[in-house]
Amino acid sequence: MSNPNDVFFxxxxxxxxxxxxxxxxxxxxxxxxxxxxxxEILELPCEKMSGERGVLCxxxxxxxxxxxxxxxxxxxxxxxxEKYFFKTKCLKTSELLGFDFRGTLYFMQTRHTIRMQIPxxxxxxVTIQKHNKNLIEHHGDLLDLSLGGCKCxxxxxxxxxxxxxxxxxxxxxxxxxxxxxxxQIRSVxxxxxxxxxxRSEVGIQFIELSDYKETEVELYxxxxxxxxxxxxxxxxxxx
Numbered sequence: 001m002s003n004p005n006d007v008f009f010x011x012x013x014x015x016x017x018x019x020x021x022x023x024x025x026x027x028x029x030x031x032x033x034x035x036x037x038x039x040e041i042l043e044l045p046c047e048k049m050s051g052e053r054g055v056l057c058x059x060x061x062x063x064x065x066x067x068x069x070x071x072x073x074x075x076x077x078x079x080x081x082e083k084y085f086f087k088t089k090c091l092k093t094s095e096l097l098g099f100d101f102r103g104t105l106y107f108m109q110t111r112h113t114i115r116m117q118i119p120x121x122x123x124x125x126v127t128i129q130k131h132n133k134n135l136i137e138h139h140g141d142l143l144d145l146s147l148g149g150c151k152c153x154x155x156x157x158x159x160x161x162x163x164x165x166x167x168x169x170x171x172x173x174x175x176x177x178x179x180x181x182x183x184q185i186r187s188v189x190x191x192x193x194x195x196x197x198x199r200s201e202v203g204i205q206f207i208e209l210s211d212y213k214e215t216e217v218e219l220y221x222x223x224x225x226x227x228x229x230x231x232x233x234x235x236x237x238x239x
Contacts, residue, residue, distance in 0.1 A: 010116050010225065011232035012084075012105045022055055022101055025079050032057055032075045032099065034090075036067060046077075047096055056096040065090075065097055075099060083108040104232045115146040116224070119231050123174055124224065126152040130168035131159050140202075142171065147214075147221055149183065149205040157200050161188040167204060171220065175227070179220045181206045181213065 012018050025046055032044045032055070044057035059065040068090040076085040086105045091098040118124050124142040129135070140154035150171065165185045170178045187203035206217065 010107055010114065011229045012107055014117075018101070018105050019052055021079050021084065021105070023049060025077055026055060028079070030077060030079065032077050034068065034073050034075055036073075037071075042068075044097065050098055053102050054098050054100045056098050058095075059097055065092065068097065073099075104229065115144050116221070116228060117144050118142050118224070119228065121231055122224070122227055125172045126150065127170050127172060128154075128157075128167055129170060132166055134159065140200075142173075143201070145171070145221060145224065147218055149186070149203065151201065151203045154200045154202065155193075156197060161185055161190075161200055161202055163188060166207075169204070173224060173227070176220060176223050179216055181217065182208050 012021075026049055030046055032046060034042045034044060036042060042060065042063060044059060047056050047058050050056050059068075069092055070089060072087060072089055074085060074087055076083065078084070084105055084107050086101060086103055088100050088103055091100070120141070124145075125139055126142050127137065127139045129137060136159065138154060138157055140152045140157075143151040143153055163185055167183045167185065168180070169183055170180045172178050183204040184207050185202060186205050189201040191199050191201075193199055209217065
């Protein structure tokens with residue numbers, strides 16, 4: 001069985017959310033932490049934003065900034081007790097050090113808190129095959145995924161979603177093997193799109209997972225995580 005203290009690093013895809021995180025860091029007087037080639041950890045106070053592309057920091061006294069210039073470094077920092085990191089190059093800007101954050105920003109989560117947002121480009125989905133005792137074949141979009149459940153959206157679902165209902169579902173993505181799980185409805189949000197169409201957003205919890213099934217879900221999660229990271233990297237490169 002997997003360790004509940006396992007740590008995962010997930011890419012943050014939303015550009016506006018990423019900008020907000022760095023802006024909050026600077027306004028709070030936070031710092032970047034950089035590991036040098038010698039293994040030392042340097043704390044670099046964040047002075048100000050550099051538009052929508054970077055953060056300017058001041059090197060502490062006694063530190064030779066030349067040791068960092070034009071070298072790829074890993075930056076870590078915290079905002080509201082959340083831990084983040086990204087890779088970038090250090091550039092000299094006047095008396096400050098500049099760090100371009102347009103690359104992929106990752107945030108750290110443990111097994112208990114991890115929840116991965118699924119971009120629409122992945123075309124990942126959830127198909128309900130059984131609702132309580134009723135056999136159904138109805139496909140929806142996968143909105144997010146954790147090791148213990150997921151959130152999905154369905155158009156014109158023929159049954160009523162009710163909290164605590166039992167489902168049998170398969171989680172799908174074009175390039176990955178399907179995963180079949182038993183689940184229980186934990187939340188339901190309904191909205192009417194137009195006179196003839198309705199949308200259901202449903203949160204479900206995976207239940208009765210054997211050790212084998214738990215491992216299967218985790219392997220699927222990690223495979224999907226790589227694809228999410230690839231999309232995040234592509235979006236960052238296009239900025």
